[in-house]
Amino acid sequence: MTGALGLAYWAETSIKLGVALIVIPTAALMLGYLFLLKMMAFMQSRLGPQDVGPYGTLQLIADAVKFLQKEDIHPAAADRRVFRAAPVVVLASSFLLFVVLPTGPDAVVENLDTGIFYAMAVSSLSVLGVLMAGWASANKYALLGGLRAAGQLIAYELPLILAVMGVVIQADSLNLQEIVRAQAEGEIFGFGLIGNPFILTQFIGFLIFMISAQAELTQTPFDMPVAETELVGGFHVEYTGFRFLLFFMAEVATAFAFSALATVMFLGGWWIPGFDFDAPVLNVLGPVVMLVKILVVAFIIFWIRFTYPRLREDQLQKFAWKVLIPLSLANIVVTGIFKVVL
Amino acid sequence: MADGTGDERPDDQMGDEAREALAAELSELLGDAVVESHVEAGQNLWLRVDIEQWHAATTALRDAGFAYFGFLSAIDWTDAPEGRYEDTEFDAAGAGEDDDASSATAEETVRRGGGETRFQLLAQLHSPARHAAVLIKADVPEADGAPASVPSIIDIFSGADWHEREAHEMFGLVFNGHPNLEHIYLPTEFEGHPLRKDFPLLARAVKPWPGVVDIEEIPPELEAQLEAEVMAEFEASGAGA
Amino acid sequence: MVAQNIAFGIIAAITVAAALGMVTTRNIVHAALFLVAVLGGLAANYVLLTAEFIATTQVLVYIGAVMVLFLFGIMLTRAPIGRIPQMTGATWPVAALSALALGGITVYALIDRFGTDSLATDNTVFRTADVSDSVFSQYIIPFEAVSVLLLAALIGAVVLARRD
Amino acid sequence: MPQLPGLLKGLGVTARTAMRTLFPKRGIRTLIPAPQQGSVTVQYPHEKEAPPDRARGVIALHEENCTACMLCSRSCPDWCIYIEGHKVKAPPRRAGGAVRSVNVVDRFDIDYALCMYCGICVEVCPFDALFWSPEYEYSEPHIADLLHDRIRLSEWMETVPEFLDYEPGSEQKVRKVPEFGIDDFAPARKLEADGARELASGAGS
Amino acid sequence: MSPPPTASALREQQAYVAAQAADARVNVELDTGDMTLNIGPQHPATHGTLRIACQLDGEQVISAEPLMGYMHRGYEKLCEVRTYPQCTTLINRIDWLGSFANEVPFILAAEQLMGVEAPPRAQWIRTILFELSRIANVSLFLGDMGVQVGALTPVFFAFRDRERVLNQIEEVTGGRFHPNFDRIGGLKDDIPRGWIAETHAVMAKMRGFCDEMEDLLMGNEIFQTRCRSVGVIPGDVALSYGLSGANLRASGVDWDLRRDANPGLAWDQVDWRVWTHPDGDSFARYWVRLQETREATKIVDQLLDGIPSGPIMAKVPRIIKVPAGEAYVSTENPLGEMGYYVVSKGGLGPFRVKIRTPSFSNISVVPWVMRGTYVPDIITILGSLYFILGDIDR
Amino acid sequence: MSDLLRSYLTVAIFGAAAVLMAFTMFGVARVLRPQRPTPQKLIAYESGVDPVGSDWTQSQIRYYVFAVLFVLFDVEAVFIFPWATRLEVYALFGLVEMAIFIFILVLGLFYAWRKGVLRWV
Amino acid sequence: MALVDKVKLPKPLSWLLNFGRARSLWVYQWGLACCAIEMGAAFGSPRYDVMRLGVIPFPASPRQADLVVISGTVTDKMAPVIRRLYEQMPEPKYVISMGSCANCGGPYWDSYSVTKGVDQVIPVDVYVPGCPPRPEALLEGIVLLQERIQREDMQERWRGEPIVVPTSAPSSTRVPAPPGASSTASAVSAGSAQA
Amino acid sequence: MLLNQFLLLGALLFAVGVYGVLARRNGVMVLMSIELMLNAVNLNLVAFGLQHDVVSGQVFALFIIAVAAAEVGVGLAIVLLLYRNRKSIAVDEFDLMKG
């Protein structure tokens, strides 16, 4: 197979890998800086980082440089191998998510046939990393945090998966490109100019997806597992230096990836109304459009994070099992009925 | 509004007559438990009860409406070496000039509600309904150089728990019936009872007081000579003209 | 083809090593993590066998869900960090012998029967849709049976886990 | 009025604050982000806010007024004022007067590592020799440097603000801060230069 | 004004306790093994250095025992070796958020023993500063409670607006929160020109802050789910543990020393009301404090307009010696009833000072109220009881 | 090599890249960081006091029920995914089939709900 | 293990590393007494907003912290805890002692239960005077510390000595600020303030 | 690629699983070994499916995964129950017939 660029597989993959290796940390830095530091500060009428680099832009770089110099501590009672592997698992899980994200007709790392199914599968890997970290730290806060986190991640993974199902039914495909195409070529009530971003027909699905994504990212109001005031940070209590940095990076990168998924599935993805679906120029414009939409979605995620208090563990479990899951099942059935009847 | 309110009540603070009446009433209520009562005009009401009846008296007071627990503590009436409650040599120097404060140090007024022993137990109870508060005291006799144990009242007021622990730690009082009489503030290995008057503050003993007069006098044999020199200079400068 | 075989070699080596690690380690959480490696290796094998959907399912269900269940179960039954003495019973030599015998016989039989039959992976690719079509036509009864099975398992688990 | 759900109201509050911070300008310039004006932040090392005049930042010593009477040192709850002095003869105040005997401060140290900034010393000083200055920037990497000697304390005089006027209805009198001049705190040093100290100590030994 | 809270707390609490008891039964059978969890002495939830040793059963608290003393500084002993002015400045630091309020009962007790009374102007300014320190203190709680339940932003708002109040306090007293401004017989100094107008403006801002908190935090459904029916303290329990202040009023007991035992400040000169709430849960405590902050701004506004003119100091000797005697004076401090039992023998310093601090009693209810709650509730309840370490440990 | 395998080779490469990146950082950090372990440093952090009790705990049985529920619904989702892509083909028949399937599982959820195990803690 | 303490790093690299340490001081959320509130104001109040300077008050666990501000009274009961938490922080770590209590006991210098200064327990890099110090005073201390870290010699630091700043004048011969300068702090921090 | 590659791998894993089931005393470990065996079977199914060019192999594998999940759910619950009653999960200590 030759890719879009007409290059050999290896050359193309190297380029993609290179791009991804630049894009992923940059995305993490950008989200971290824009929202985690600056946005939060503005919402609290502060300035946020300001002195490190112009407008504090170098803050996270300085952080990274600092973390690299920090001593690496394994608690004596910890299980060293598992302790070390945990952040790598979490990071890999978020890295693998980026493989299927389409940003243009050809600007995608791999357009897997099982696209969204694959994305759900790899994102579920992070639970493993969290449990490993919590257990291996030999620390009560960490273990409690790890268990809570795992419990929460699995509880919200289901609505996340089920919410996607409505989109899959409408698009008739698991493939993310096909989903974008379905939105681009679809029409609502005969009005097809802007296509049919599934947020319009799948609003419930979108809501459920966003809520579950918020929970999967352990952002407030679902951040009980990493609650500072109770568990001093949860499963990563004992992590220092760059291992902590890996967790941190993975967290922000996953936030980016989930925003991107939401964009692709509900907001029309990279397609720009008025263009041909396969227009090569979209390979350049597509990523820009994607970025803008991603930032909007991520803004909402962080906005909620900075505003809300957190739910208690039992409350958020109750919410997942008694509200979200039944609701998303109903959504599937209703969507199915519409699909079959219409 | 159905709730969340608290309507303004008339300013029915306790007047002195009411206080006297209350003292009488309580004395009657407690019967022979009361050793003495004292009312300070416009201020407080003290009741001194027999230590044997401490528990009974508190129960009776609670049942009489004094259900709001204020505090519980103790007083050590011995004199301490470094206290500032009486003139020290340093203070005496500066204090002499306008010493017109009335110094009524008669024993009776000092010990409101009286007291004969070194340690005295002290507690305060409120009655929200009557807008009144009462301070109750009891003398703690000493046996073999240590205060005798006193009855605990945590079965009456749960809040007394920590107060009794504190009194135990600070004064070495022993409360009978307290389930958990341990150090509350100080590390377990701490020795001594800090609020007893004979507990020394080491830092004060060790550090020299910077307030001792540290002015070097002019040696008397040079005094006249210096005086003359200064005078000469003064006159030479023409200021004397 | 060569690339596939190399890939298979690597994956198989990892899988077998992890499997052996799993049954010999004395730390139960490590055992679970070894099992994760085995399952991951098998998922990769499915990909080699062009069973994309099964591979992803393997990751989603086995690694993402069943293993979490295992880890929860382990933490419910005390999972001290470090080794548990006596993870292996006294009968392990017998077990090893039986396993060896079984393995030997199967290997012999397989080599005997299938020899060097080759797999053609380049022309047949089963897409998700094919699996789906098969399930919803040929295997519709088992499919519904699965739901009943799941329900039964759920009820069983609830009853067992709760006592009242 | 129908109640908005609290969840949305909360989002509104944060969003409003963010907008106010980011776009504080009015009119046509609304769209120019200017967080530096919109936030309430005072960017400390670059810009400094003057503390209120009464702020108790550091104690300044007007050495000329100090008679080494030890009152401040005695009433300091932390025992952190160290004074030493010696007596000298001073010329009479006006013509015909007698020669006076005055105290000269040799050492006047305040240990700011220990001081509790209560202001008792300033209050008790009967000769108006101590003043509060609102300065606060004197952190040190070595704790010994927090002991300010009389020269350092005198330099703080520079920063002492004037006393404030009172609200109407007050019967307080506004006091004055003595003028600070480099010569003003010199007498002690001048006398020192005159050899009076050497003379005195030499004679004593 | 927020909608009146509903009083369904008791029933909910019973259901809650029953459910927890059922759970506890299951777990006892399971014998999942106890776990001891230390919260503190260093822990972001304990505002400093309180330590709570919890016996946990899974996520449920079997027992929670506060272990304190990590901040015990020995005030009562130190007061015995200091003179009265030195004590005044020392006791600023007990409740470090409302320090001016700490001085007042002590000074009042000393004045009572000496038989002097501060001139009216001093009393009014005292009351103003007292209420200002209440606002400075409680507004921090209003934001900090957000942190305890996981909201990041409110505390920044609280710090932002609290600065304005601190500025006002500092402009008068010279200290942001250790004013040492009260003197036996009056005040150290008078208020500077222009201060009254500024303070009026600040009070308006603070009312805005209260509204903001109501929208941002108190009205938030998540906050209510976290706080309602959590940590219910019935009124009689509260009394028996000696709870005071907003904690007591949130349990439905209508008791406020400012109104019920005004010891000689200007509260009886102005128009205000005492807020109570019948539920006794964490939410009620937050609600009551929010209303009280509003009320305090109103009190300050009224007082500012009516400051009488005159001296600020009564006639007292320069060197203060307090005649022998005993007195107990308590006031309604931001945290609750703070009282000083002063015993004098006629010297320069007190013979014995018993300090009755509100937080000490308030927090003594913790073992009672924590039983059977969840780990996250520990934090909510501690937060809503609102204590200051110095006030517990002294 | 088929397209499919190539795609997954890329996936593998990405996975490896993540691990490699972690290890590169590890290497860099190793050069830069100081290493001074002390016994105190290696004690588990517990708010500054000695850890009490043993370092492990058991979670409660409830966690387990949730995990079982999750596994079962996850399996359900696995069946729904392919179905969803082909619903147009299966039409009403498929819809009914899936409705029954979901209904049976929801029965399970409902059962658990009624039994009161859907209560965390 | 680390190479840095054996090899002399090139200037730009060591500048970068120092820059990272100086400008990313994650400070531990931990207060002791009254000073903690002023510290909280410095960290949490939008008016001061210490995050501007790269001092980020995120971590609640010592494991991720670089700086600890000892803000308040250190009691004898607390001292071992402080010691332990300090030990649990990973190297390189910095300490600011804030307020008279932490500096040397302050108002409780004669108390039976208060440690007379946190430097009896752990090494301190910067002392901030005050009771409590204004938030700005703490900021000044932080700026001073950042200046010192920026000039730190990594080799020395990695070997475990406290901050060594080769170029700064010995403190005893410090130059008082010229009259009229608003900043009377040490020459180092004055330099930074104008930078 | 050879069919036998996969079949042999499956056989090996199965044998290892058998060893695990027989040798391990820990109930959870036994369950995990059973999982291993099931997976070995799955591999064979998929391989045969490919060999014969039918999708049924995969469908069977899918069903086995579903069944295995259910099996683990119940199996672990039983182990937990045993643990709850006996404070141990060493399987060879249980003689279920005796109750």
Ligand code: SF4
């Ligand atoms: S301010 Fe207070 S502590 Fe400081 S030197 Fe003056 S009297 Fe002493």
Ligand code: SF4
């Ligand atoms: S400063 Fe004032 S009180 Fe102190 S010694 Fe000098 S004159 Fe006396």
Ligand code: SF4
């Ligand atoms: S230095 Fe002063 S403000 Fe700081 S903790 Fe000590 S007493 Fe409180």
